Amino acid sequence: MAATPSPHLPDHPAHLWRNPDPKPAYDVVIVGGGGHGLATAYYLAKNHGITNVAVLERGWLAGGNMARNTAIIRSNYLWDESAAIYEHSLKLWEELPAELDYDILFSQRGVMNLAHSLGDVRAGQRRVSANRLNGLDGEWLEPDDIARICPIVNLSSDVRYPVLGATFQPRGGIAKHDHVAWAYARAADALGVDLIQGCEVTGIDVADGRAVGVQTSRGPISAGRVAIVAAGHASLVAAMAGVALPLQSHPLQALVSELLEPIHPTVVMSNAVHVYVSQAHKGELVMGAGIDSYNSYAQRGSFHVIEHQLAAALELFPIFARAHVLRTWAGIVDVAPDASPIIGPTPVDELFVNCGWGTGGFKATPASGWVMAATLATGEPQELARPYALERFTTGALIDEHGAAGVAH
Amino acid sequence: MAELRRSPLEGVALGDGFREVPFLSQIDLRLNPADEGARGAVESVVGPLPLVPNTVHGGHDAAILWLGPDEWLVVGPPGSAADLERQLRDTIAAATDAGPVAIVDVSANRTTLELDHPDARAILAGGCSIDLHPRAFGPGRCAQTLVARAGVILWQLDDAPTYRLLVRPSFAAYLAEWLTDAIPD
Amino acid sequence: MLLITCPHCGPRDEVEFRYGGQAGVASPADPEALDDATWARYVFFRDNPKGPFAERWVHAAGCRRWFDAVRDTVTNQFLDPEPRR
């Protein structure tokens, strides 16, 4: 249930993790200490008993996209393959606070996706229908329902793009991103996983077509299996082993307001005008925008994206006019041609990837770690991960989450 | 036929300092400027083409605007497009050494707003990111750019400064409303 | 807002342009001769470097010409003062 918004944050545990020096060898080396890497390490240890594991992080743990996203959680994706993995994730989210014994401020306040055109309505109905048959909680809302759930949405017919309805997933919501990452990190550390920060991977050792270890800024480390879980930097790391990935890295901007009294009870997304917004537990409005068009590793985007976003936001939420932008920032999202992730083996034996999550990474964290851990444990793609193989770009069996939002008329 | 024509801003109340100049003739020309035969034929009809990017030959009544390295817009008084197009086609057909020239009557594809306001620069700078300072943009200059959320051909006529904004009919009402709203304090 | 130099129109704000991704990816002369993997490589795989990147832009709201430029994907600095055609 939704926690009552309060400016108070829970206290963090007095101990989070050790800061060990790297050992010379591990059964599994995970490149990337973000949410997905940490979750992978945790499930490797917990589900598969594999604890001789190192997570190598170039900077500080969870300092990439995990620290830069808008923390929205939902599973109401269109395609069966997407719904399956994101719903697995949502089920894991529901257990996570208890399992990890950490208040991650998981709040199932519902996620609403507004429709502004007949095409949006059709696409929304299609998605809700698929969600229900897939066993997800999807609902279609008429404007009256929207007003009941989120009274501050401007439902006037006079606005430039009137709201015609919305999809709604009541079990969707938000969580506190840092807490999630730290909860996984603490749990993995407690199970014996080495979390090694300030350790940049500079090369992948490949012998006879098989990955055998990595070169790092803190020396060579040999590995039985290597997993690349490096989000925006995945294609760079994979290239060290000669593996090409069909990914492009783009800035994805977000911003946050000052702390405000509770006013926005749910999560509202509007793909048509590129806005998504929630009010976090302490009271700040957290808002995301569209992806900047160009490739970048700069963790910053162009300001016109923010200007468009706020203009659109004020059409939907006039009451936000006097809220203030406190900070803006950008993550680096790696996007595959079909906007779906790539999970599984690579042409190099014992080298695995988990990347291409684009804008879906945060909500996928538990399932991503879960399926990646199973894949690393067995060497075979976990069932939910199987459709996300790299080969799909050759066969054409894409899972096109871009296309699912077709906009031409 | 004049009585049957409607300009996009007919009947629209416009703010002080700008007005619609409807029904100008506009011919879009596409040719390779290195093709001397084609260029010669065209220039024998319309006069020299401006080859410097974003410049204009001519003025109020008749002008040629550079739109791209192989594209120009010939602007003339209302009602002159059909004759001009015919003349161009005939001349090019007769020029045996001319390569292909694309000629399209686009007179109705954009309407023209003329901005003649003491604060014209400031008004435009409210939504146009190009540098309109006299050192950077003066009479005889043109640019295809954006003013707020509308694509325009911006064209400075004189030092006053008077500007023309050529805009698609479907964006004309938006642009007019934006300009009316922009008149500064 | 990036400032992008159109080789024809000069420096203009990024909003006048549309991004075209990696430059220099020629379409295969004979697609039918390619196996699925090679074709997939052409359709879906592009370089994604951290650092200098040869990329394409089109001056969509201006002269509508495509051009290539080299930009550092970390600093966003364009490395060629005059972008190549």
Add this chain to the structure above:
Amino acid sequence: MSGTRAPSDGRIDRNRPLSFTFDGRAMTGFAGDTLASALMANGVDVIGRGIYTGRPRGIVAAGVEEPNAIVQVERADGVSEPSLRATTVELEEGLRVQSLAGRGRLESPGDAVDAGRFDARYAHCDVLVVGGGPAGLAAALAAGRSGARTILVDADTELGGTLLGTRDELDREPALDWVRAAAGELAALPETTILLRATAIAYHDHQDILVAERRPDARTEGRLWHIRAGQVVLATGAHERLIVFADNDRPGIMLASAALTYLHRYGVVPGQRAVIYTTNDSTRTAAAELTEAGIEIVDVVDSRDGRAVSGSEGGDRLEAVVVDGERRGCDLLLVSGGWNPVVHLFSQSRGSLRWDDGLATYLPERAVQATHVAGSANGVFDLDGCLREGAAVGARAAAEAGFGDGRPPVMPAADGGTAIGRVAPIWFVPAPEGETAEARMFVDLERDATVADIRRATGAGLASIEHIKRYTTIGTAGDQGKTSGVVASAVAAALLGQEPGALGVPTFRAPYVPISFAFIAGRDRGALSDPIRTTSIQPWHVAHGAVFEDVGQWKRPRFFPRAGESMDAAVLRECAAARTSVGVMDASTLGKIDLQGPDAGDFLDRVYTNGFAKLKVGSCRYGVMCRVDGMVFDDGVTSRLADDRFHMTTTTGNAAPVLDHLEEWLQTEWPELRVRATSVTEQWATVAVVGPRSRDVLAVLAPELDVSADGFPFMTWRESVVAGLPARVFRISFSGELAYEINVSTWHGLAMWEEVMAAGERFGITPYGTEAMHVLRAEKGYPIIGQETDGTVTPQDLGMEWVVSKTKPFIGSRSHRRAENRRPDRKQLVALLPLNPDALIPEGNQLVAAGTDLGSRPVPMIGHVTSSYRSAFLGRTFALALVRGGRERHGEAIVAPLADGTTIEAWITDPVVVDPDNARRDG
């Protein structure tokens, strides 16, 4: 004691009193006051409360770095703005101010939309100078005199910077005299612009600086400047730091420079008995200045003497401090813990920072863009040095922009100056009672975070400043750690046993100060939030009661209801008219592209899946375009105007993308093709006349035109005069009926429409909108791009093998041969006829095979409905759907499970449900 107004002094206008309220109490200040100075002058000690601790908090600073005095401000016009720093709010008549306990409130002024109006301005300059203090003024003078286009921005209401709050002299005259002269000279320079109340909030790539200008008396409340600068001079000054000790948050404890600013600039005496606690020379003259104002100096505690303040006493106001273990009664503690150069913009511009031991802070190290730093922002703290460096940097920036010789102008000499010397920092003062007191040692006042919080973070295993920031929330509030960031980093370093500069500081994020959403949105609101595009026939549609739908930026008539008529009834009526008599619709929004050149036919062969090179002049052909991945991108009819000229149409939404697509391939892949593409979308208005009587209507309008079936066959076009207007008439059909699309100049669109209506009157001509258009085409199985397709659909999936050439390559052809695209169980277009002819399956609904168990999840889905309508012609409902292996399932049943738990069963049929032989169309 609390603050009081001095009998004289200050830069306020004592002849202009202003009344306001604070938490309901009526108060008076003066023009020239900030809200903070007015509150202080009214004796207010407690402005807010700690967000977690609830402890009383007073005014600490005199500028943007204020962490405590954050209030909700309601203006006389009813606009209420949360979370404003009282130190940056200019006092105005009628303000209603409320204290906040950490969180602001969003309020709508009644039912009215917020009246605030903001706008934007693009500007270009050779040299932008940020900051109008001594260094910035000197830089602006140097740049301005060179003739460079110079913009000087300053956040304050007047130029002068710190000089406004000091009694410094230049050439033995008051420094403010020089400021006035400099401002006058700059204002007179033709190419120099001064913006006051203008805060540079962001420094983006490519010298793009955002400046937020407050405009209290103008038509717009604020203006967001987008300044593209050749060179940038940052003269942004420095913020004084607090010192962390137990109970260092008590009202009455404030920054030393702030206290002097209140005294000199605002004529406010901040207390009666003061202790000064310093680490550096910047407080050197403070004691004398305070004494002159009648404030008793109880003690001056200098860290360089090994002395320290370790605690405070009092309630809502300071009563005493503990100095070296001894109690000293006082109501004011002036603190100078050192200075933090304002490096925010420099850091945003990607410049690197370095730790400076002498100043105990971070300084700009290396610029990446054309960025120069001058004055205290660069670690230069004496007035003489600021002026000299400002002048030098300004001249250099101008020279690098191509103006002047780079030689700095001569500046006046400062008498003495205010150098800070070497700073002996104290990151936190240990308390006699040990670590327990650390929970009362505040590092970030706005976030109520303490040394204890930092110790807990480091103890938990955190060693990165970013982790510590997130664990403690230090630096995440509205002040973005302006006074706390360096201290927090140094405290953490100390607790980790490292040097003070070891950890760095968290990334500086834009904006430098909080800025309202409305400020950024500017004028892009309401009607101007996005263009509304309409056709030339719009006045008629509006006059005749059309109901519109948004199609991209276009507003298109969806249907034309008669009085009291429902949409369903209107659409049935409109469809019936088109099938039985004649209907008319506005098709002007279709994209139109003129293609000219000898290779135009070859080019079309490459971009369409089917062939065009051999199309006869005068003929039209339907074509489909794919993307490289083989998926349908667009469709439309293209007509040959001449051997070397075609007229292409595209879908409404894809008009621009298709033109871009054509240009991309022409310019980057096939530059050898001699083809030119020109958009003529808005050159032509298109009136579609549809139905068995359409020929009669056209015959009336174009008596010279042979409209007979043989004289003007299907899929041909004619140039003609129609209703006296020059026109191109295309005999094409998107309805399956006999139909003509009359194209005339956009100028003539409305006239042509009216002529068609008049000519069709005797046949009961009926205007119809997009909804009827969708029904009519669906009855014929014609897909709509974006409705039947979603980027995963091939032409073959749509049953359009007939339009896909087997003999020539085209964009995407190779992709059609990939394994996935040849699977027999791909989703294919079919029509569905519900068993119950009144049952309408919702569009988008998923489909399952007949007999599927709906009781468990997941339910296997085999397709979805793309379009669903009531057909006037069939007298029943029908739908189009994409169904796995659909072409092999004609005649089978399929089930649509609805949201309410019921189902609709339907038969799968061929997608063409009306006139499969095309007798009507070809009539």
